[in-house]
Amino acid sequence: MADKKKDREKTWEKVQMKAFTAWVNSYLNRRGKKVVNLETDMCDGILLCDFLEIVTGGKYKNVQRGTEILRVHKIQNVNIALTHIQGDLGVKLVGVGAEDVVDGNIKLLLGMLWSLFRRLRIQTINEEDKSSEEGLLLWVKKVTDVTKESMSTSLTTLSTTVWRSLL
Numbered sequence: 001m002a003d004k005k006k007d008r009e010k011t012w013e014k015v016q017m018k019a020f021t022a023w024v025n026s027y028l029n030r031r032g033k034k035v036v037n038l039e040t041d042m043c044d045g046i047l048l049c050d051f052l053e054i055v056t057g058g059k060y061k062n063v064q065r066g067t068e069i070l071r072v073h074k075i076q077n078v079n080i081a082l083t084h085i086q087g088d089l090g091v092k093l094v095g096v097g098a099e100d101v102v103d104g105n106i107k108l109l110l111g112m113l114w115s116l117f118r119r120l121r122i123q124t125i126n127e128e129d130k131s132s133e134e135g136l137l138l139w140v141k142k143v144t145d146v147t148k149e150s151m152s153t154s155l156t157t158l159s160t161t162v163w164r165s166l167l
Helices: 002-031 046-056 071-088 098-102 106-120 132-144 148-166
Strands: none
Touching: 002 046, 002 106, 046 071, 071 098, 071 106, 098 106
16 A cells, blocks of 8 residues: 555656656756756756746856856855745745755755746736636636536547447
8 A cells, every 4th residue: 555655656756857847948948958857957056047047037146057066056056046936036935945956855846846836837827817726727717618518528429439449
């Protein structure tokens, strides 16, 4: 039972890693940069600062760049990013420190990226003066335009297709 739960958690972690890697890369590719592995590629803070500069239009001073930077410089870089995330963007980060990112703590890194995603993407949704989450749900409903009749027809078509493919 415990093994199944761990397997599910690992699977969910991989899904999140893939999704957030794609999201971060959708911005980093503007500078010709790319994250391959969140655990290792974000640990020096350079790509994290690059990502934040792109999404906010800002420019960070004092970011230590290079291929061989010391741990203290990595921590400084991540602190620059965290200060901006919490201060300028107003994202509340609980229990996430620069050392956690530098050490590759994937759970905390994913939590930080989720908080950033929520702030930068979801909270910018404005649909008929609704809150961000309510606006998102209303937008999805409009885009999908699902009614009981269309859902019933779609399910019937899907069922027929599945049964035919099994015969």
